[in-house]
Each structure stands twice: as structure tokens, then as C-alpha cells.
Amino acid sequence: MTGRDGFGQLLRAEWTKFRTVRGWVIGLVAAALVTVLIGLFGAAASNFSCSGPNGQPCAASTPPIGPGGEPVIDSFSFAHKTLTGDGSITARLTSLTAVSSSDGQAPVEDTQPWTKAGVVIKESTTPGSQYAAMAVTGGHGVRMQHNFTGDIAGTLSAKPSWLRLTRSGDTITGHESADGVNWHLVGTVTLPGLPSTVQAGLFATSPHHEEITESFASASGTSYPTLATAEFDRIDLEGTRPDDTWTGDNIGDRSGGRPDGGSPTGFEETGDGVTVRGSGNIAPIVAGRGGLGKTVESGLVGAFAGLIAVIVVAATFMTSEYRRGLIRTSLSASPRRGRVLAAKSAVIGSVTFVTGLAAASIAVPLVRAVERDKGHFAFPVPTATELRVVVGTAALLAVAAVFSLAVGTVLRRSAGAVTVVIVAIVLPYTLAIASVLPTGPSDWLLRVTPAAAFAVQQSMPEYPQVDAGYTPADGYFPLPPLGGFAVLCGYTALALGVAASVLRRRDA
Amino acid sequence: MKEALHVEWTKLRTVAGTVWLLAAVVLLTVALGVATSAAVSCSGVGCGQDPAKISLTGIAFGQAVVAVLAVLAVGGEYSTGMIRVTFAAIPRRSAVLAAKASVISVLVLVAGATAVLVSVLAGRIILPGNGFTEANGHAVLSLADGPVLRAAVGSVLYLVLVGLLSLGVATVVRDAATAIGIVLGLLYLFPVVAAVVSDPDWFDRLQRISPMTAGLAVQATTNLDSLPIGPWAGLGVLGLWAAGALSAGGLLLRLRDA
Incomplete structure (x- = not known):
């Protein structure tokens, strides 16, 4: 053949x-x-109706888009000052807790693993804009996060923790320290095209408390907001900054921002420190049913x-x-x-x-x-x-x-x-x-x-x-x-x- | 009619595959039911699980074999040309179809009842060890319990209706492989499509017309309010599918050449 x-x-x-x-x-x-x-x-x-509590139009349900093009949640409480050119921000986080009230009752301690607070350098206060942050989290120690998808683990998990971000051009370097003397490098990230003038400051946020009950008929979930309270002191902002006082913003706030009905989100200055209260998350949106x-x-x-x-x-x-x-x-x-x-x-x-x-x-x-x-x-x-x-x-x-x-x-x-x-x-x-x-x-x-x-x-x-x-x-x-x-x-x-x-x- | 019944019974009884398929219905249903019962645990009060439904999960598996059995009862005759002999012997074609339906129903009823009884018994033995105890609000599975009895009887009837649906589809398409593809597609695809539909109205609609999802609603013993359709009404939906397929088959049988 x-x-x-x-x-x-x-x-x-x-x-x-x-x-x-x-x-x-x-x-x-x-x-x-x-x-x-x-x-x-x-x-x-796959029709959906846009009849929210305030009758928002459909456009309101479109999430902000992060620098990588991905839909993101960018919702946190931000006490910030303008920073022009290179510089750095240092702060000591002394306390981080979160509370929730599932059904309008008295708030209970409810710190989430990804409740987080720390220092952040952000392109602007527009949701979805570029950022790099050094944060202490509820259950994952110190993290350096940037542009929603980047996440580098630090070594510390105890509080108080010293956190520092240094900007040099497009490059942001994150350091952590247990005592404010010996600093340890956590990571270096690049925020391409970061403008000369940025917002630097302190943030706090805490994601929803989610409980998923699985049953044979369906998986139903209950979820309610939690509110993080972060106390900072020894705050030091170095570089060219035109304003002397902190400005408070609830970034990406759509709810009116009083998750537990009592303490509002926002910030207050206490002696030489600042307390920031916030709710939400800074993270990519995860696809899922519903x-x-x-x-x-x-x-x-x-x-x-x-x-x-x-x-x-x-x-x-x-x-x-x-x-x-x-x-x-x-x-x-x-x-x-x-x-x-x-x-x-x-x-x-x-x-x-x-x-x-x-x-x-x-x-x-x-x-x-x-x-x-x-x-x-x-x-x-x-x-x-x-x-x-x-x-x-x-x-x-x-x-x-x-x-x-x-x-x-x-x-x-x-x-x-x-x-x-x-x-x-x-x-x-x-x-x-x-x-x-x-x-x-x-x-x-x-x-x-x-x-x-x-x-x-x-x-x-x-x-x-x-x-x-x-x-x-x-x-x-x-x-x-x-x-x-x-x-x-x-x-x-x-x-x-x-x-x-x-x-x-x-x-x- | 009695003659037709006798003929069909003899044919099905003497084909080697029938006994094996009936055994497979029981074995696969029980196997998946036991595996699921062993894998699911209840951690506390209100864990949201439905013990009757868990022990009867195997029906989703066993129904595929029931479909094969029913499809082959018609498709087998067409592939060998036997159907012409059958119609020559019994010219009333609807009688042939009715006889086939009756014989299949009885066989599936027996096999299904065995499978369901063993599954419930296995669940009764296994589930309390996984936290489905009185303390967590779950009574021991017992057929004396109204809803559990409904789940058990409903599951047997579910299998019978799947058999009739398959028989009808096979009579319409006259090819075993195509018929099996259509039947299993009807059963398994609705839940997959429903999962990507994000309009709650359409989701409910799909769940209510889906032969498998609606039909298996009869297995629910807890949280009846959250069901897309009531237990018996759901089984009724499957009944409509089966009736539709059988009447289409019967009609085409009269109109077409064999």
C-alpha cells in the first residue's frame, strides 16, 4: 500500500x-x-429593572471602571491632602475595628478579614482612579495594594503598625514598620501616567458581611454593611502640599453613608491623630450569579x-x-x-x-x-x-x-x-x-x-x-x-x- | 388491547437489555443518593437542607436510564424494521403505542419504587450521622411523614412520566440516538440556561416549565414557599410534557408510513 x-x-x-x-x-x-x-x-x-429606592436611572448601576478596564468597587472614607510632585506619607495605625448591625439593632463588633485602613496615594477622588495603598487588614495582616487587582503581603499583623508610601515619579514604594525606626520594604509598584498632583491621606473601609446559606433549592444570601473605625497618629506628609487641613470625602458613596444609623462615616481630628470611619471596599467586582x-x-x-x-x-x-x-x-x-x-x-x-x-x-x-x-x-x-x-x-x-x-x-x-x-x-x-x-x-x-x-x-x-x-x-x-x-x-x-x-x- | 399488551410485554421481557437497564435504574439512583447523603452535612439548626431531597438526588441520574429503556422500546423496532411486523400483526397503531406505554410504565413503576425505597432507607440510616438530627430540627426520614411520602411517591411517578415522555419523543423522531439526545437535552438543559438568565421573571418562568426542575419540585419537604412551583403542580408540568410528546407520537404514528 x-x-x-x-x-x-x-x-x-x-x-x-x-x-x-x-x-x-x-x-x-x-x-x-x-x-x-x-x-x-x-x-x-436578562432584563433588569432599575427601580432603586431613589429611582436611580440604569446608568447608576454601572460600576466605575478601574485602570485595567475592569469594573471595580471604589468606596471608602478618605481624609486627604493635595500632594504635588514627589513626597511621602507616613502614619501609625493604632486601632482598627469594624461594627455592624444586621437588623437595625445595636451595633456589634464585626471586623471582616478584608476590613482595611491605612495610607493611600490616589490620582484623584474620582472612583476608579489609580491608587497605591499600604493598609492594615482585619485578618490578612499588612498589605500593599494598588489599582484594585494588585495585592502584596507584608510581614506585620500586630497593631500599632507604621505604614509609609513614598512617591517618586510613577513609582510608589511601600514600607512597614513595627516601631517607626526599622523600616521593611513591602513592595514597589508603578502607576503609569500618574499626574504630578495627587491626593495623599488616610482611608478606612470595610466590606459587607456576607452569609450564604446553601440549600438544595437555591443558595440565598444575606448581606449587610459593616463600618470600620481606624485610629491614626504620628501622621507625617512630606512634599509640596498647598493645603494644611484634611479634607474628608466618602469616595464612591451611593447610599448616604450611615450604615449603622449611629456614627457617620467620615473623619475627625483628635489631638495629634485622625480617626477615619468608612464602609465599602476597594476591589475588583467579582462575577457571580445574580x-x-x-x-x-x-x-x-x-x-x-x-x-x-x-x-x-x-x-x-x-x-x-x-x-x-x-x-x-x-x-x-x-x-x-x-x-x-x-x-x-x-x-x-x-x-x-x-x-x-x-x-x-x-x-x-x-x-x-x-x-x-x-x-x-x-x-x-x-x-x-x-x-x-x-x-x-x-x-x-x-x-x-x-x-x-x-x-x-x-x-x-x-x-x-x-x-x-x-x-x-x-x-x-x-x-x-x-x-x-x-x-x-x-x-x-x-x-x-x-x-x-x-x-x-x-x-x-x-x-x-x-x-x-x-x-x-x-x-x-x-x-x-x-x-x-x-x-x-x-x-x-x-x-x-x-x-x-x-x-x-x-x-x- | 389485551393482545397488544401481551405482545409488548413478551417483546420487552425477552430483550436481554431490559433486565440490565431496570437493574441500572435502581443501582444508579441508589448510588448517587447514597453518595450525596454521605457528602452533605447539616451543621446546625436551620441549615437549609432538605433531607428527603438529598436522599432522592439519584433520581436525576436514574432518569437517564429510564429514558434509554423507553426510547429503545420504540427506537429498537424502527432500527431493525420490526415495527412493520408489529403493525402488520396489530393494525391499530394507537393500541400498540398504548400497550408500549402501559408496559413501560409498569416496569418503571416497579424499578422506580425499589430505587426510591432503598434511597429513602439509606438516607434514613446515613443522614442522622451527618447532623440531620432531632436537635437540628430534622426528624428521621419516615414514609409515615406526609411530605416525605409525597416526595417518595412523587419521585416514582416522576420516573414513570420521564419514561412516557421518552416514549413519545422516540415515536416522533423514530431514531433512538436522536430521541435520547432530545429527552436528555430537555431534562438537563433548562437548569443550565436558567442559571445565566438574570431576569427574575424569566428565571421563574424557565423553572416552572422545565420538566426536570418543575417535576422534581415534588421532592421538596421543606421551604415549600420558596419553590418556583408547587410540588404536585410541578409534577403536573412534567405530565403535560409527557402527554404532549405521547399525543404527538400517536398522531404521527397514524399519519405516517411505518
């Missing part, structure tokens, strides 16, 4: 079989169609329906050979049976990949346009991530098709094969994300079953400096994208191995 009529011819034979059976072509077209249409439906059915923000992968929800169509087509691509006895002709034409399986896998894999890629590349921008039209904001992701989500979805469909083909080879019955593959890939995902199962078993399911592959669709990172659910239902998978995809590939390789072995041993 020469090269020409070897594997190449086998591929052509299988491709001819595929494209001349109308049902299979219709099946793949249907897969692409449902992928796009269900995605569009999901977006179209949020108004939409991720890239929310446009690809239709891929689940597409997946089912692909599984049916791929399984019958093999089982129909058995049903019609065509397998005997196929195998006598190419007696090396492993190669028939390889050719079939290659054909179904590539055809599905192309179909999936087309569907995903149409669905994502189309859905995004509808969502934007509805007033949702999109979580921007780097182009590489968006590409990974789209190509990953196509690859997921392709590998699932090969998986289905291999299971079809082993079982030789289409109904059984389709069921096995759908139950292996789609059921675990449904159980995990539809809040049918609690988070623990859900995470476990998305590690060990082929459904782990949907991790390639996760576009949002987990932020260690933000406490959030990060559950599968919120779009966060326990495995990294490629790791999850590798789980599906592993199952597929195993199924192909078994298929090749039984194909060789069995009578056709």
Missing part, C-alpha cells in the same frame, strides 16, 4: 461518508444554530445544547456502521482496524471543531451586543483569554465528539453511547451549577468527571484579596482551564484505547 492510498484515502472515505448523510450534516448545523440561539435567548431574557455583570462565557451557554447534538451525531457516525453492516465493508477495505478508528476520529473531531469555532465566534459578539443593549456591563478580559474561551469551547465540542465516537465503538448501540456520554459530561455540570448539590460535592464532581472540561470557559480570575463564593454556580471551576480540559482528554484517550482494543479483538 503506497502513501497515497493509505491514511489519506481513508480520511477521504470517512469524510465522504460524513458529508453525504443528510442527518449528520443537519445535526451539526443544528448544533451551531442552538449554540447561537440559546445564547441569544439567555441574553434577551450580578449585573456579564462574562464572556455567558454568551456560550448554548454550547451545552450544541454539545448534545454533537454527541448524537458522533455516536451514530460509528454505530450506524454496525447497524447497517457497513462496518464489514469498511474493515475489509482497510483491514488495519485501528486506522479506521483514527480516520473516523480525525474527521468527526475536525468537522466538530470547525462547526464549534464558527458557532462560538458568532455567539460571543452577538450576545455581548444584546447584553450591552440591555444595560449590562461586560467584564473585560484580555484578548488571549477571550480567544481561549472561544477556541476552548470548540475544542471541547471536538474532543467530546471523539469521546462519543469511541464510546459508540465500544457499545455498538447509539442510544447507550449517547446516554453514557451525556450523563458523563452534561449531568455533572447540571448538578453542580444548578445548585442541586452543595459546593463541596459540586467541586469534587467538576474535578473527576469529564465535565471538568468546562473550566476552559472560565474567563474571570479569582482574586485572593476579595472574599466571594467562587463556586461553580458563579462560574468558577475548581481546576485551571487547561487542567480541566485535560481531564476530558484523559477520558477520551482511555475510551479510544478501549475502542481500538475491542475493535481489534471483536468480530465486526
Whole structure:
């Protein structure tokens, strides 16, 4: 057998079989169609009303955008002075506590792990503007944070702690000290294009107290604001500064800012010190269920329906050979049976990949346009991530098709094969994300079953400096994208191995 | 009709796969139910979990096998051409479909009842060890308890209705693989789509028409107010899906060539 009529011819034979059976072509077209249409439906059915307590317009629900383009929460109490050119700010934080009152009763001590207060240098008082901060936190020690996503751990956790930020051009350096004499470098960050005149000062903020009760019907949460009180002294601002007195601002305040009804947010000067009270958070917004923000992968929800169509087509691509006895002709034409399986896998894999890629590349921008039209904001992701989500979805469909083909080879019955593959890939995902199962078993399911592959669709990172659910239902998978995809590939390789072995041993 | 029943019963009884599939319904339902019961714990009063629902989680798994069983009862005949023989022997096609539906229902009823009884029993034994105790406000699972009995009986009926839905779909599309894809798509996809819809009205609407979510509402024994649809009404939704699929199948069976 020469090269020409070897594997190449086998591929052509299988491709001819595929494209001349109308049902299979219709099946793949249907897969692409449902992928796009269900995605569009999901977006179209995502109306939200903007009837806030003050009847704010929809625009008010659009969050500020951080320097990296990501939607952020930028809400804190800020006592600041103008600082021009290079300089530094030093302060000793002597006390940090937070209180909350869950139902309008007396405030109780309720310091959150990410309750934070310290010194900050910020581009302006506009929410979302650039900043670098040295902060003491409720449960994570001293941190240097900048531009919402940057977070560097310091070494101290005791109070009082001395904190210092030094500005030199675009570079901000953060130091910590236990005694004000021996200083330890925490980090150096760059705020590109930081204007010459900035605001330097003291801040305090504390995120909502969140309690998530998981039940089988749904996950319901209660959440209420907490108020941080931070006491500072030994404040020293060096550099060119035109004003002598502190200015107080509640940055990003939309509520009127009296979370516990008693002590207002803001600041007061006490002898040689300053006390700042604030509520909110300075952090990126985390995607999750119920949020108004939409991720890239929310446009690809239709891929689940597409997946089912692909599984049916791929399984019958093999089982129909058995049903019609065509397998005997196929195998006598190419007696090396492993190669028939390889050719079939290659054909179904590539055809599905192309179909999936087309569907995903149409669905994502189309859905995004509808969502934007509805007033949702999109979580921007780097182009590489968006590409990974789209190509990953196509690859997921392709590998699932090969998986289905291999299971079809082993079982030789289409109904059984389709069921096995759908139950292996789609059921675990449904159980995990539809809040049918609690988070623990859900995470476990998305590690060990082929459904782990949907991790390639996760576009949002987990932020260690933000406490959030990060559950599968919120779009966060326990495995990294490629790791999850590798789980599906592993199952597929195993199924192909078994298929090749039984194909060789069995009578056709 | 009696003759048709006898014919269908003989066919289904003598196909090797039937016994295995029925055994798989019981085994997979119980396995997932036991695994879930062992994995879920209740840490205190008002942990929000529903013990009856936990012990019956396996129904979500077992229904896939019920779908295969029902789809093969029709799809198998079409793939082998047997359907022509069947119709030649019993020309009243609706009688054939009705007979198939009855035989499938009885088989699923028996297998489903076994699976549900064992699942509830397993939950009764396992769950108290995970904190579902009287002290935390959970009585021991017992079929003498009204809502638990409803969950158990409802789950069996749920499986029967899934079988009838599958039979109807298979009769409409006449191809086993496509029918299975459609049935499992109908069951598993609604929750996935509902999860990305952020309009609460649409979310409720999807949950109410979803055959699986609405149908499984019958398993709820706590927090009935927060359900998108009442327990029996939810099972009724699945019943409508099944009735719709069966009537479409019956109609097409009359109109089309076999």
C-alpha cells in the first residue's frame, strides 16, 4: 500500500461518508444554530429593572471602571491632602475595628478579614482612579495594594503598625514598620501616567458581611454593611502640599453613608491623630450569579445544547456502521482496524471543531451586543483569554465528539453511547451549577468527571484579596482551564484505547 | 388491547437489555443518593437542607436510564424494521403505542419504587450521622411523614412520566440516538440556561416549565414557599410534557408510513 492510498484515502472515505448523510450534516448545523440561539435567548431574557429606592436611572448601576478596564468597587472614607510632585506619607495605625448591625439593632463588633485602613496615594477622588495603598487588614495582616487587582503581603499583623508610601515619579514604594525606626520594604509598584498632583491621606473601609446559606433549592444570601473605625497618629506628609487641613470625602458613596444609623462615616481630628470611619471596599467586582455583570462565557451557554447534538451525531457516525453492516465493508477495505478508528476520529473531531469555532465566534459578539443593549456591563478580559474561551469551547465540542465516537465503538448501540456520554459530561455540570448539590460535592464532581472540561470557559480570575463564593454556580471551576480540559482528554484517550482494543479483538 | 399488551410485554421481557437497564435504574439512583447523603452535612439548626431531597438526588441520574429503556422500546423496532411486523400483526397503531406505554410504565413503576425505597432507607440510616438530627430540627426520614411520602411517591411517578415522555419523543423522531439526545437535552438543559438568565421573571418562568426542575419540585419537604412551583403542580408540568410528546407520537404514528 503506497502513501497515497493509505491514511489519506481513508480520511477521504470517512469524510465522504460524513458529508453525504443528510442527518449528520443537519445535526451539526443544528448544533451551531442552538449554540447561537440559546445564547441569544439567555441574553434577551436578562432584563433588569432599575427601580432603586431613589429611582436611580440604569446608568447608576454601572460600576466605575478601574485602570485595567475592569469594573471595580471604589468606596471608602478618605481624609486627604493635595500632594504635588514627589513626597511621602507616613502614619501609625493604632486601632482598627469594624461594627455592624444586621437588623437595625445595636451595633456589634464585626471586623471582616478584608476590613482595611491605612495610607493611600490616589490620582484623584474620582472612583476608579489609580491608587497605591499600604493598609492594615482585619485578618490578612499588612498589605500593599494598588489599582484594585494588585495585592502584596507584608510581614506585620500586630497593631500599632507604621505604614509609609513614598512617591517618586510613577513609582510608589511601600514600607512597614513595627516601631517607626526599622523600616521593611513591602513592595514597589508603578502607576503609569500618574499626574504630578495627587491626593495623599488616610482611608478606612470595610466590606459587607456576607452569609450564604446553601440549600438544595437555591443558595440565598444575606448581606449587610459593616463600618470600620481606624485610629491614626504620628501622621507625617512630606512634599509640596498647598493645603494644611484634611479634607474628608466618602469616595464612591451611593447610599448616604450611615450604615449603622449611629456614627457617620467620615473623619475627625483628635489631638495629634485622625480617626477615619468608612464602609465599602476597594476591589475588583467579582462575577457571580445574580450580578449585573456579564462574562464572556455567558454568551456560550448554548454550547451545552450544541454539545448534545454533537454527541448524537458522533455516536451514530460509528454505530450506524454496525447497524447497517457497513462496518464489514469498511474493515475489509482497510483491514488495519485501528486506522479506521483514527480516520473516523480525525474527521468527526475536525468537522466538530470547525462547526464549534464558527458557532462560538458568532455567539460571543452577538450576545455581548444584546447584553450591552440591555444595560449590562461586560467584564473585560484580555484578548488571549477571550480567544481561549472561544477556541476552548470548540475544542471541547471536538474532543467530546471523539469521546462519543469511541464510546459508540465500544457499545455498538447509539442510544447507550449517547446516554453514557451525556450523563458523563452534561449531568455533572447540571448538578453542580444548578445548585442541586452543595459546593463541596459540586467541586469534587467538576474535578473527576469529564465535565471538568468546562473550566476552559472560565474567563474571570479569582482574586485572593476579595472574599466571594467562587463556586461553580458563579462560574468558577475548581481546576485551571487547561487542567480541566485535560481531564476530558484523559477520558477520551482511555475510551479510544478501549475502542481500538475491542475493535481489534471483536468480530465486526 | 389485551393482545397488544401481551405482545409488548413478551417483546420487552425477552430483550436481554431490559433486565440490565431496570437493574441500572435502581443501582444508579441508589448510588448517587447514597453518595450525596454521605457528602452533605447539616451543621446546625436551620441549615437549609432538605433531607428527603438529598436522599432522592439519584433520581436525576436514574432518569437517564429510564429514558434509554423507553426510547429503545420504540427506537429498537424502527432500527431493525420490526415495527412493520408489529403493525402488520396489530393494525391499530394507537393500541400498540398504548400497550408500549402501559408496559413501560409498569416496569418503571416497579424499578422506580425499589430505587426510591432503598434511597429513602439509606438516607434514613446515613443522614442522622451527618447532623440531620432531632436537635437540628430534622426528624428521621419516615414514609409515615406526609411530605416525605409525597416526595417518595412523587419521585416514582416522576420516573414513570420521564419514561412516557421518552416514549413519545422516540415515536416522533423514530431514531433512538436522536430521541435520547432530545429527552436528555430537555431534562438537563433548562437548569443550565436558567442559571445565566438574570431576569427574575424569566428565571421563574424557565423553572416552572422545565420538566426536570418543575417535576422534581415534588421532592421538596421543606421551604415549600420558596419553590418556583408547587410540588404536585410541578409534577403536573412534567405530565403535560409527557402527554404532549405521547399525543404527538400517536398522531404521527397514524399519519405516517411505518
